[in-house]
Amino acid sequence: MAHVKIKVATMDAFCMEVFQKFGFTEGEARIITDVLLLSDIYGIESHGAQRLVRYHKGIQSGMIKVEAKPEVVFETPVSAVIDGHEGMGQLIGHFGMELAIKKAKESGIGIVTVRESNHFGIAGYYAKMACDQGLIGFGSTNSEAIVVPTFGRKAMLGTNPIAISMPADPYPFFFDASTSVVTRGKFEMYNKAGKPVPDCWGADENGQACTNAGHVLANIKAKAGGGIFPLGGAEELTGSHKGYGYAMISEIFTAILSLGMTSNYNLMNNHGGTCHAFAAIDPAIFGDPQAIREHFNNFLQELRDSPKREGHDRIYTHGEKEVLATADRMANGIDVDVKTLEEMQDCANYVGVDFDKYFGDLGVEINFNPDEHTQY
Amino acid sequence: MAHVKIKVATMDAFCMEVFQKFGFTEGEARIITDVLLLSDIYGIESHGAQRLVRYHKGIQSGMIKVEAKPEVVFETPVSAVIDGHEGMGQLIGHFGMELAIKKAKESGIGIVTVRESNHFGIAGYYAKMACDQGLIGFGSTNSEAIVVPTFGRKAMLGTNPIAISMPADPYPFFFDASTSVVTRGKFEMYNKAGKPVPDCWGADENGQACTNAGHVLANIKAKAGGGIFPLGGAEELTGSHKGYGYAMISEIFTAILSLGMTSNYNLMNNHGGTCHAFAAIDPAIFGDPQAIREHFNNFLQELRDSPKREGHDRIYTHGEKEVLATADRMANGIDVDVKTLEEMQDCANYVGVDFDKYFGDLGVEINFNPDEHTQY
Numbered sequence: 001m002a003h004v005k006i007k008v009a010t011m012d013a014f015c016m017e018v019f020q021k022f023g024f025t026e027g028e029a030r031i032i033t034d035v036l037l038l039s040d041i042y043g044i045e046s047h048g049a050q051r052l053v054r055y056h057k058g059i060q061s062g063m064i065k066v067e068a069k070p071e072v073v074f075e076t077p078v079s080a081v082i083d084g085h086e087g088m089g090q091l092i093g094h095f096g097m098e099l100a101i102k103k104a105k106e107s108g109i110g111i112v113t114v115r116e117s118n119h120f121g122i123a124g125y126y127a128k129m130a131c132d133q134g135l136i137g138f139g140s141t142n143s144e145a146i147v148v149p150t151f152g153r154k155a156m157l158g159t160n161p162i163a164i165s166m167p168a169d170p171y172p173f174f175f176d177a178s179t180s181v182v183t184r185g186k187f188e189m190y191n192k193a194g195k196p197v198p199d200c201w202g203a204d205e206n207g208q209a210c211t212n213a214g215h216v217l218a219n220i221k222a223k224a225g226g227g228i229f230p231l232g233g234a235e236e237l238t239g240s241h242k243g244y245g246y247a248m249i250s251e252i253f254t255a256i257l258s259l260g261m262t263s264n265y266n267l268m269n270n271h272g273g274t275c276h277a278f279a280a281i282d283p284a285i286f287g288d289p290q291a292i293r294e295h296f297n298n299f300l301q302e303l304r305d306s307p308k309r310e311g312h313d314r315i316y317t318h319g320e321k322e323v324l325a326t327a328d329r330m331a332n333g334i335d336v337d338v339k340t341l342e343e344m345q346d347c348a349n350y351v352g353v354d355f356d357k358y359f360g361d362l363g364v365e366i367n368f369n370p371d372e373h374t375q376y
Numbered sequence: 377m378a379h380v381k382i383k384v385a386t387m388d389a390f391c392m393e394v395f396q397k398f399g400f401t402e403g404e405a406r407i408i409t410d411v412l413l414l415s416d417i418y419g420i421e422s423h424g425a426q427r428l429v430r431y432h433k434g435i436q437s438g439m440i441k442v443e444a445k446p447e448v449v450f451e452t453p454v455s456a457v458i459d460g461h462e463g464m465g466q467l468i469g470h471f472g473m474e475l476a477i478k479k480a481k482e483s484g485i486g487i488v489t490v491r492e493s494n495h496f497g498i499a500g501y502y503a504k505m506a507c508d509q510g511l512i513g514f515g516s517t518n519s520e521a522i523v524v525p526t527f528g529r530k531a532m533l534g535t536n537p538i539a540i541s542m543p544a545d546p547y548p549f550f551f552d553a554s555t556s557v558v559t560r561g562k563f564e565m566y567n568k569a570g571k572p573v574p575d576c577w578g579a580d581e582n583g584q585a586c587t588n589a590g591h592v593l594a595n596i597k598a599k600a601g602g603g604i605f606p607l608g609g610a611e612e613l614t615g616s617h618k619g620y621g622y623a624m625i626s627e628i629f630t631a632i633l634s635l636g637m638t639s640n641y642n643l644m645n646n647h648g649g650t651c652h653a654f655a656a657i658d659p660a661i662f663g664d665p666q667a668i669r670e671h672f673n674n675f676l677q678e679l680r681d682s683p684k685r686e687g688h689d690r691i692y693t694h695g696e697k698e699v700l701a702t703a704d705r706m707a708n709g710i711d712v713d714v715k716t717l718e719e720m721q722d723c724a725n726y727v728g729v730d731f732d733k734y735f736g737d738l739g740v741e742i743n744f745n746p747d748e749h750t751q752y
Contacts, residue, residue, distance in 0.1 A: 078454065078484045079661040108454045109485050113662055136628070149679055151688040156679055164625055173628070175621040181614060200576075200614055207685025225683070231615045232607055238557060238576055239607045239619075245551040245694050246622070249540055251675065252512070252549070257662040262675045264682075285455040286489055286633040299627065299638045303525055303532055306640075307601070309583025312527040318621050 004341060004362045005333035011049060012037055014344070014358040018052075021351035022059055023066040028091055035090040035121035038128070040334040043325030044176075046185030047122045049336050053343035054119060055088070056350060063270050064088055064118045070095045077107045081258050082114040089120030089141075089274060097126040097139065097278040104135050104280035111279045113253060115260025118272035119143070123163035124176030130280040131165035131172050134289065138279035139163045139176075142254045145263040146220050147180045147247060148227045150240040153207030155220070155227035158263035159183045160250035165319070167283075168296050174319030179246040180228045184220065187213045187228070200233030202226065209234045253277035380717060380738045381709035387425060388413055390720070390734040394428075397727035398435055399442040404467055411466040411497035414504070416710040419701030420552075422561030423498045425712050429719035430495060431464070432726060439646045440464055440494045446471045453483045457634050458490040465496030465517075465650060473502040473515065473654040480511050480656035487655045489629060491636025494648035495519070499539035500552030506656040507541035507548050510665065514655040515539045515552075518630045521639040522596050522603045523556045523623060526616040529583030531596070531603035534639035535559045536626035541695070543659075544672050550695030555622040556604045560596065563589045563604070576609030578602065585610045629653035 012033055019029035032055075040048030058064035068087030072080050080099050084092035096112045103110025120126075123139040130137025143158030163176035181201050190197050191213035204210035205225030219226045231243030254275035255262045261273035283289040300317045308315060336344075341359065348355035388409055395405035408431075416424030434440035444463030448456050456475050460468035472488045479486025496502075499515040506513025519534030539552035557577050566573045567589035580586035581601030595602045607619025630651035631638045637649035659665040676693045684691060712720075717735065724731035 074663050076484050076661045081662050107483075108452050109487065111485065111657070111661075148685075149682065149691050151685050151691050152679075152682050153685045154683040156682050164621075164628075166628060173624070175624065177615075177618045177621060179618075181608075198614060200609075203685070207683075207688070231618050232557075233576075233614070238574060238609070239553075241692070241694070242553045242555075242607050243615075245540075245553060248549070248551065248694060252540075252542060252672070256672045256675065257659065257668060259663060259667060259671055262678075264675075264678060281487070283633065285452045285487075286457050287450050287635060291635060292633060295635055296628070296632045299632065299640075302638075302640060303528075306525065306528050306532050307530040307583075309524075309527050309529045309579070312583070315525050315527050316617070318617070318624060 002338045003335050004338070006049075006336050006359065006362070007333045008037065008041065008330060010358055011040070011334060011336075014348075014353070015052075017353050018347060018351055021353055024088070024091075028088070031094045032088060032090045035093070035125045037334075038125050039122045041326050041329045042122070042124070042322040043329070044122055044124075045335055046183060049334065049344065050185070050340045051119070051121070052340070052347055056343070056347040058118060058272070060350065061270055063272055070114070070117075072099070078103055078109050078111065080110075080112045082112060084114055084117035086116055086118065086272060089118040089272075089276075092117040093120035093126050093139070093141075093276055093278070094129070096276060097129045097137070097280070100278040100280040101130050101133055101135060104130070104282050108282050108285035109279070111253075112277070113258035113260075114276040114278070115255070115258035115273070117274045117276055119274060120276055122176055123161040124165065124174060126276075126278055127163040127165035127176065128172070128174065131167055131174070134167055134283070136281040136283060137163075137165045138281075139276070140250045140254055141274060141276045142251055142263040142266060143274060144267045146184060146227045147230060147263075148203050148207060150230060150236065150244045151207070153203060153205065153225050156264045157230070157244070157247040157251065158266060159228065160247045160254075160263065162246060162250055166296065167293055168300055168319075169293070171323045172319050173296070173300065173317065174322055179231055179243055179250055181231050181233060181243065182228065184217070184228065187217050191217055200229060200238060202228045203234065250277070378714045379711050380714070382425075382712050382735070382738070383709045384413065384417065384706060386734055387416070387710060387712075390724075390729070391428075393729050394723060394727055397729055400464070400467075404464070407470045408464060408466045411469070411501045413710075414501050415498045417702050417705045418498070418500070418698040419705070420498055420500075421711055422559060424710065425720065426561070426716045427495070427497070428716070428723055432719070432723040434494060434648070436726065437646055439648055446490075446493075448475070454479055454485050454487065456486075456488045458488060460490055460493035462492055462494065462648060465494040465648075465652075468493040469496035469502050469515070469517075469652055469654070470505070472652060473505045473513070473656070476654040476656040477506055477509055477511060480506070480658050484661035485655070485657050487629075488653070489634035489636075490652040490654075491631070491634035491649075493650045493652055495650060496652055498552055499537040500541065500550060502652075502654055503539040503541035503552065504548070504550065507543055507550070510543055510659070512657040512659060513539075513541045514657075515652070516626045516630055517650060517652045518627055518639045518642060519650060520643045522560060523606060523639075524579050524583060524603045526606060526612065526620045527583070529579060529581065529601050532640045533606070533620070533623040533627065534642060535604065536623045536630075536639065538622060538626055542672065543669055544676055544695075545669070547699045548695050549672070549676065549693065550698055555607055555619055555626055557607055557609060557619070558604065560593070560604065563593050567593055576605060576614060578604045579610065626653070
């Protein structure tokens with residue numbers, strides 16, 4: 001599919017205007033825009049501008065309530081439970097992680113679980129919030145059930161990403177990954193490219209491995225059975241039960257501890273019901289944070305310096321690709337496909353934003369290789 | 377390979393005598409024996425009696441120091457750092473989790489990181505300790521580097537299991553899995569059976585996928601390059617970077633925060649240097665623990681009840697196989713292969729225990745299918 005490059009500043013200004021037109025305050029629009037843009041800047045295109053349509057439709061249908069404010073319904077010095085009251089996921093997520101950070105600064109650790117939210121963007125954004133303040137950050141969310149448990153043929157789990165970030169030099173450790181082999185976005189890329197997917201990616205309506213991306217996607221959409229496999233693929237032999245286990249860990253910290261909706265109820269009857277979890281840990285509760293940081297730096301460097309596989313010249317540590325992507329996106333702009341651009345235009349028309357003011361001079365086509373975008 | 381069935385009570389009595397003869401107190405022998413036996417009873421044979429030889433050789437060589445006592449070197453109300461002083465891993469692990477549990481009961485959460493320990497058995501034992509007291513338990517350890525990072529050809533990471541357990545009915549959630557696709561024990565089983573391993577399991581000395589189990593094992597032993605792949609296999613396309621990320625999370629909580637040795641230094645120069653992490657969380661810091669438990673029970677039941685893949689009649693939740701294995705082992709005894717039996721005899725001779733008193737009447741051969749044993 002044809003893609004265009006859009007300058008980060010242009011997309012930023014467009015999103016800021018759109019979200020304020022939706023009724024969010026300038027401060028709220030700032031948070032939502034920051035979450036979306038970080039995703040594009042980090043090269044996780046599936047969760048950036050591509051998702052604007054989801055928020056547009058969610059607000060339009062009343063599923064996402066613009067006026068809702070997150071409420072702390074239970075609290076201890078090291079924990080809190082938040083009811084998001086079906087508000088915008090990014091705002092609830094930001095509020096939740098701010099609270100976890102505050103508790104970590106006061107008590108060493110803070111864990112916050114959230115119910116009744118909506119899609120919050122990338123989990124890594126929230127982990128990064130803690131990391132930016134010298135803490136270890138953790139973020140997770142459940143989501144619409146599109147992942148089958150091992151030996152299942154009905155999707156019962158979300159792609160349930162788990163993100164962890166920790167300060168390090170020359171750049172932080174930043175791990176943000178779905179607990180499924182891949183996310184739906186990868187199937188969509190392969191479907192558009194007409195390529196078969198690996199047989200460890202997804203199941204047909206009978207729960208059997210299926211390499212036809214379009215077939216799996218159509219079933220997911222129709223809720224006709226099948227879905228994406230957990231990390232580890234179809235069989236215990238390749239570790240399917242492990243990915244399934246990590247998805248369960250996400251459900252425990254997001255939906256179970258918050259008494260919220262597990263992924264198999266997510267998005268039913270135009271009700272998001274999404275649950276999140278956030279944690280922050282101050283490394284200083286284990287000793288000298290600078291000594292810990294240097295120890296970590298050394299290990300990360302040893303990994304990067306260690307001998308490479310034949311045909312490869314680089315071993316990445318987690319967060320390194322995001323640094324490379326950031327340098328590229330800030331210099332060259334972010335990738336947006338034409339379909340997303342159309343959705344952005346539709347959204348602009350809906351809220352009354354002059355689309356051409358931002359994007360009237362676009363039209364350059366670029367090549368796009370789905371395999372370059374592997375984080376999710 | 378020929379196997380025998382040994383009654384749990386017989387193995388228990390044998391281990392108790394052996395470890396006391398090694399110089400441990402009765403109480404210490406009780407803990408060590410409990411950890412080893414839980415592994416066999418749960419069907420994780422690779423970490424039970426099979427590992428006795430490792431402890432025997434470790435004590436004999438002076439790597440494991442029988443007299444060492446774990447020392448708390450840093451502490452806050454929610455955290456601690458322990459120096460194991462190269463003692464027996466199970467004793468240090470038990471001490472560490474007891475401390476995490478104490479802190480969780482007082483402060484809601486306790487995280488304990490440990491350096492300078494040795495192999496501690498299964499991580500799940502420690503997670504279960506917390507779960508048995510109504511808490512969410514977490515255990516992890518680093519280990520000898522036999523896992524290659526994505527795109528690497530030198531093993532830099534251990535199999536670094538992560539275990540989480542949480543109270544539930546009719547049985548607890550119990551997840552305990554290496555962050556690699558499989559552990560070395562699986563390669564050994566396939567090697568003995570003369571079967572090729574899946575190409576997502578391990579790398580040869582050039583870092584390329586290799587289906588010859590014996591070749592990978594020989595390289596690991598000789599430190600000639602290659603090793604086991606992270607969960608997700610060889611390529612980012614199948615999620616290799618995700619398993620690598622989980623292995624890193626284990627290293628952070630075990631070796632980095634404790635300022636201990638990362639896996640790439642583990643077992644160098646007859647020095648274990650193994651690092652562990654333990655955490656306990658009281659569900660009551662998120663509300664009514666009984667309501668949380670029932671909410672969790674419902675979801676686990678929904679998973680078990682959900683539609684099965686063609687050809688499968690059961691979806692397991694984590695911990696269910698361990699319950700089934702326990703019922704079997706308590707009734708029928710635990711599986712021990714003849715090589716392990718020989719190692720047990722060697723160990724008995726070394727410490728002066730009458731082997732025949734325990735195992736003189738054995739000799740039955742049973743069939744053994746490595747694919748029945750999938751947890752690790």
